Amino acid sequence: MTCDEVLEHLGLALDGSFSGRIREEFFNHLSLCARCRREFELETIAQQLVRKSVKHVATPHHVRNFVLGSLREEFAHTKQRISWVERFFGKRFFPSLVTALVVIALIYYFVPLEPSGSRLAVHTASNDVIFQLLQNFTRIREGQLKPKTVACDAAVIKSYFKKNGCDFAATSKVIDDCDWYGAMVSEFGGVRLAHVVYHTGDDVTYVYEVKKKEALEGASLSMPPAARQALAEKGVYTDPLHPDCNVVVWTANETLCAAVSTMKKDKLLAFVSQP
Amino acid sequence: MMPILLATLTRATKQRHKEFEAEALPHMDILYSFALRTAGNEDDAKDLLQETYLKAYRFWDGYEKGTNIRAWLFRIMKNSYINRYRKETREPNTVDYSDVENFYDSIRAESTDTNDLQEKIFGGLLGDQVTKALEGLPEDFRTVVILCDIEGLTYEEIAEFIDRPIGTVRSRLHRGRKLLQTELFEYAKQRGIIPRDEKFSD
Numbered sequence: 001m002t003c004d005e006v007l008e009h010l011g012l013a014l015d016g017s018f019s020g021r022i023r024e025e026f027f028n029h030l031s032l033c034a035r036c037r038r039e040f041e042l043e044t045i046a047q048q049l050v051r052k053s054v055k056h057v058a059t060p061h062h063v064r065n066f067v068l069g070s071l072r073e074e075f076a077h078t079k080q081r082i083s084w085v086e087r088f089f090g091k092r093f094f095p096s097l098v099t100a101l102v103v104i105a106l107i108y109y110f111v112p113l114e115p116s117g118s119r120l121a122v123h124t125a126s127n128d129v130i131f132q133l134l135q136n137f138t139r140i141r142e143g144q145l146k147p148k149t150v151a152c153d154a155a156v157i158k159s160y161f162k163k164n165g166c167d168f169a170a171t172s173k174v175i176d177d178c179d180w181y182g183a184m185v186s187e188f189g190g191v192r193l194a195h196v197v198y199h200t201g202d203d204v205t206y207v208y209e210v211k212k213k214e215a216l217e218g219a220s221l222s223m224p225p226a227a228r229q230a231l232a233e234k235g236v237y238t239d240p241l242h243p244d245c246n247v248v249v250w251t252a253n254e255t256l257c258a259a260v261s262t263m264k265k266d267k268l269l270a271f272v273s274q275p
Numbered sequence: 276m277m278p279i280l281l282a283t284l285t286r287a288t289k290q291r292h293k294e295f296e297a298e299a300l301p302h303m304d305i306l307y308s309f310a311l312r313t314a315g316n317e318d319d320a321k322d323l324l325q326e327t328y329l330k331a332y333r334f335w336d337g338y339e340k341g342t343n344i345r346a347w348l349f350r351i352m353k354n355s356y357i358n359r360y361r362k363e364t365r366e367p368n369t370v371d372y373s374d375v376e377n378f379y380d381s382i383r384a385e386s387t388d389t390n391d392l393q394e395k396i397f398g399g400l401l402g403d404q405v406t407k408a409l410e411g412l413p414e415d416f417r418t419v420v421i422l423c424d425i426e427g428l429t430y431e432e433i434a435e436f437i438d439r440p441i442g443t444v445r446s447r448l449h450r451g452r453k454l455l456q457t458e459l460f461e462y463a464k465q466r467g468i469i470p471r472d473e474k475f476s477d
Contacts, residue, residue, distance in 0.1 A: 011430065011445050015423075038379055045393040046452040049459065050424045053405035059307040063321045067303065070325050074332055075292050 001025040006036045013040065014047055121240040121247070127189065127222050129215055129258050130239060130247060133208045137245065137260045140197055140206055147182025147197055157183045161194050168255045169194030169209045189220030205261035205271065215256040223249075231256075238265060248272055295335050299328065302345050305426055306352055312421045313356055315410050323359065327352040346435040353418075353437075372453055375460045397459050400466070408458040416451030419444055 001009075001022075006029050012018055013026055030037045059067075123131035139145035149160045161169040164185040182197035194209040215221050216228065223231075227249055230237035239247035246265040249258045250272060261268045306327060310320035330351050331338075338347055378396060409417060415437075422428045422436060423444075434441045 007449070008445070011423075011448055015430075038376060038383070041383075041392060042375060042379055042456055043449065043452050045396065046456045046459070047424050048390075048393060049397055049400075049405055050409065050420065050455070053400075053402035054312070054409055054425050056304075056425055056427075057308045057311055059303050059324070060317075063307060063317070063324065064303060066321055067325050067328050068300075071296075071328055071332060074329055078288055078292075 001029045003029075003033060003036055006030070006033070007039065010040060010043055014044055121242060123224065125222055127220060129208065129210070129221055129223050129256070130227065130249070132188070133206070133247065133258045133260050134242070134245075136195065136208065137206045141204060145184075147195070148184040150180060150182045152180045154178070154181065157181045157196060161185065166192055166194040166209075168211050168253075169196070191218060191220045200263075200271070203261060203263045203267075205259055205263060205268065207272075208258045208260075210256050212251050212254050212256040236269075238269070291335060295332055298344055299331055299348060302348055303328075305345065306348055308426060309349070309421060310352060310356075312406075312409065312425065313414075313417070314360070323352060323356055326355045326359070330355060343432070343435050346432070349436045350438065372457055375456050378460070397463050400459060400462055404462050405459065408455055408462065411458060412451055412454055416447050416454060419447045420451040420455065423448055 006026060009018075009022065009026055013023075018026065030040055121130075123134060125131055136145060149157065151157055151160075160183050161167070166185055178198045178200050180199050182199075184195045186193050186195065191210060191214045196207045196209070198205040198207070210221065215223055216231075227237040227239070231249065231251060235251055237249040239249070245260050245262055246268050247258065247260050248265075248268055249256070251257070257272070259268065259272050261271070263271060303324070307320060307324050310323040310327075311317065314320045314323050327348060331348055334351075338344065375396075379392070383392070409420065412420065418437060419433055422433045423430075428436070430441050430444050433444045437444070
């Protein structure tokens with residue numbers, strides 16, 4: 001065993017927890033090496049002195065009682081916290097809370113909040129009149145679709161439609177209370193369509209006009225069943241919610257008009273039902 | 276449903292108290308004894324013990340059942356002590372151990388056993404002086420000396436207590452005892468047990 005190994009085993013030797021062979025080697029080395037012997041003996045002396053002079057002290061009664069008292073207080077606080085919760089959710093409060101929650105749940109279930117996403121009107125068929133109306137309106141507002149004729153006099157618009165083979169539009173209602181008009185004519189699946197843009201104040205209203213027969217009975221265009229039913233029953237149809245515009249469809253003589261506007265729905269209805 | 280939950284909660288809390296008492300309270304003696312040797316007086320030891328138990332109860336859910344609870348409680352106490360007294364974990368000053376060695380060498384030939392040597396080197400020192408010397412040791416060294424020589428813990432258990440490898444325990448113990456010897460030797464000189472001006476032979 002080397003001096004370093006002896007130093008490493010010093011503690012074990014002091015504690016007497018040595019196995020036979022190592023113990024023998026350890027003490028053999030000590031008998032030959034004065035330096036290691038000194039180290040071992042001095043450490044033994046230090047250990048013995050500490051053991052003799054400084055004893056383990058058992059917890060005095062008053063200290064034990066003090067700690068146990070503090071713990072009991074801590075336990076009591078925990079219980080108090082629980083009983084506070086108990087009171088809060090106790091016999092009176094809990095049923096009221098449950099009742100309130102049930103009422104809220106029922107209200108939520110039976111009174112749908114507006115605007116509701118599920119009630120937004122979605123038109124995807126490309127030959128759907130309302131789909132085309134909305135698509136054109138977006139393009140007009142974004143400046144992608146520009147009217148062929150612009151005028152301040154409704155008569156100019158009527159004459160434009162007449163000249164371009166849209167007599168049905170020329171006979172339909174052209175609203176007078178307007179700052180200026182834009183008009184254009186197009187064709188979809190062999191069906192002639194008339195388009196009018198009304199600028200009134202800050203509002204823009206776009207009216208899509210087609211022969212009633214083509215819209216309701218023809219093969220090129222289609223109408224949502226709800227619109228067909230409303231037109232048959234009341235002569236007017238308002239589309240469900242749109243985020244930024246309102247849609248009204250009505251018939252005038254042999255013409256079907258579909259209007260979309262930035263106006264509020266009641267204002268739009270009043271606008272399109274002008275005599 | 277809520278009353279049932281509350282009843283369960285209350286039962287669980289009672290169970291928690293019982294568990295804590297059964298597991299943690301039996302180790303109060305070793306904690307107090309250590310607190311006393313670390314804090315140096317009964318009042319501070321009492322406060323340290325109280326703080327340790329209150330913290331242990333509050334963090335009882337964090338104790339992993341089946342692991343060494345003594346070591347867990349001890350670590351709480353150690354942290355509380357550090358926080359409370361803000362003692363710096365300083366490195367010990369380099370001490371001149373040669374005086375002790377020289378004196379030992381000079382008297383070794385006349386002595387037959389360690390008891391005799393002890394008497395010659397440190398004889399007449401009061402227990403208080405040993406205690407004071409022990410308390411004067413840097414914290415890391417004092418801790419292992421207390422745990423090993425006063426509380427009689429094994430190296431393995433001390434390693435678990437201080438969360439260090441056994442090699443560290445061994446070296447700290449060795450170093451701690453040496454520091455203690457030097458300190459005690461100084462006391463012995465001051466008390467005139469060893470002549471102050473004596474020149475020791477090599």
